[in-house]
Amino acid sequence: MTNTSTKNGIADSTGDAKIENTGPLAGLKVFDLTRVLAGPTCVQMLADLGADVIKIEKPGAGDDTRSFAPPFMPGTKESAYFVGVNRNKRSVTLDISKPEGQSLARELIGKCDILVENFKVGALTKYGLGYEQLHALFPGLIYCSITGFGQTGPYAPRPGYDSLMQAMGGIMSLTGEPDGLPQKVGVPVADIFAGLYGCIGVLAALRYKERTGRGQQIDIGMLDANVAWLANQGMNFLATGENPPRLGNQHPNIVPYQVFPTADGYMVLSIGNDPTFVRFCKNFGLDDMPEDVRFSTNAARVANRDLVTKTLAPVLKSQTTDWWVERLEVLKIGCGPINTLSQVFADPQVIARNMVVEMKHSSGPEVQVIANPVRLSDTPVSYRAAPPVLGQHTSEVMESWLGLSEVACAELHAKGVI
Incomplete structure (x- = not known):
């Protein structure tokens, strides 16, 4: 079964919520307390694989990346940044700083299999939503925490940012011309890798829960993740004790394996x-x-x-x-x-692999998003719903998950709880 058609090399999704969900995680529910990039990357992968995700956002503000613009997606008020990592999620506005919001959050979490969060270490405990607190109530809950430096160690309380992790994790010392400045990678790879490692941890915890019924906490530190993917360069250092030099576009272990000028580029x-x-x-x-x-x-x-x-x-x-x-x-x-992005998205191989998907946004227009690269022969990724507008599904979830009436929802909204 496929859930997309191809139009001018772009896979097309209707955005219809009734698209069949054949993903391997179909039936699992995720309470998404993440924002910006590392956490949303983790959760979008789970959502693409079939999980039912409710994305919890602060009323009136939402995920920080909603304001990371321009550019906005054409015909919408949504930033391209936000749209890139929030498809297949339902937006629920909920103020967890209020006691009523905390109570509603626990009710919703009680119906979920997985919680993913990227708050500072200990920040959720003051709301009664820390791991130990929720584990006592819901021992089967899988609780994934993604932070800058992990839950332990002298840096644990510090905030984490992608460029900071690239600097502290060593990749910037390896990137750039030999006589130039250290350089960060052109996309936020520290965030992305932390999110993907988080997803891997969640999948492993699900397998353990199948056998034992027990949930657990997954502790992902962005710095740890950055060190983990130093790969051959990290091993070169461990083998020699010498800091690898910056080599520009050359490979540290293979020659020739590099960029060369040609007659036209x-x-x-x-x-x-x-x-x-x-x-x-x-x-x-x-x-x-x-x-x-x-x-x-x-x-x-x-x-x-x-x-x-x-x-x-x-x-x-x-x-x-x-x-x-x-x-x-x-x-x-x-x-x-060496392709520019316009050349990348026009490349016949990229087109043949349907690496751009069109989805019907709730604002009306279709928006293009970068496709999920995971290809499963029997349980393909499904593009069921475009990234939501803020609070789009609050009443729907409160009514269908918790049985609240329209009147009750209206009262909570008037109080600023939802």
Whole structure:
């Protein structure tokens, strides 16, 4: 079963809430106390996989990212930032700083399987919504906390921000030109990875709950996540005790694996092993290079990376990017252009994979969102509902989940509780 059609390379969702939910998490309910990016990324993944999510937002204000604009999505008052990580969720406005709001929150949580939050450590305890407090009431509840530094350690009380984590977690020391400033990655990867690690933790906790009936807390620190994905560079340091230098667009362990200028722009050349290097050299007039001890093995090329770059650069500069891509693909040698975003979203592979989805927004127009990359053969991701306007589903949830009347909802709204 599919829930989208394709129009000009863009997958189209009607936005109809009646779209069949075939996701593997269908039937699970999530109480979403997150905002900005790390938490919403985690919860959107759960929602895309079928979970029924109620996103709790402060009345009159909502998620901070609703005001992270311009740009706004065309025809709406919603920021592009907010729309990017809040589909398949229902917005419920609820003031948890008020006793009545806390009571309603606990009633709603009692009907949920999962709670995800990214408040500062201890902040929810003063509202009676901390992990220990809720675990005593609902021992099966899975409670995922995403914070800057985790629940323990000397930095636990500090707020966390993406650029701060990129700085403290080491990735900025590795990114940028050797003689330039440290650079952050161009998108908030520390937030995104923390959200994805949080989702993985929730899925593991669900499996444990299936076996035991017990819930637990998932403690995700953004700094921890940032350290975890240092990958080969982190391991290079642990192996040598030496801080890896910034190499610009070069790879620390493989040469040549980098950006090269071409006759009309730039391209990436990725030669991952010695046979591929030989194949490249033999086809482009560099027959002597593989026989030279300075270049014959990857280890030798890493030791002589500047000379490799100096030798190859004039060759690659002699032809256009398209010329190189066409010939290197035939030879099964890794390469590619450096695309702008307009080129990315026009790329035939991106179009073929339906990586943009159109959804009917409650404001009226269709909005484009970036698709979920997880492809499940039997339980596909469903695009059931566009990101909501603030408080769009408050009355619906209060009435259907808690049995409150319209009059009761109106009274709570007048008090500023919902």
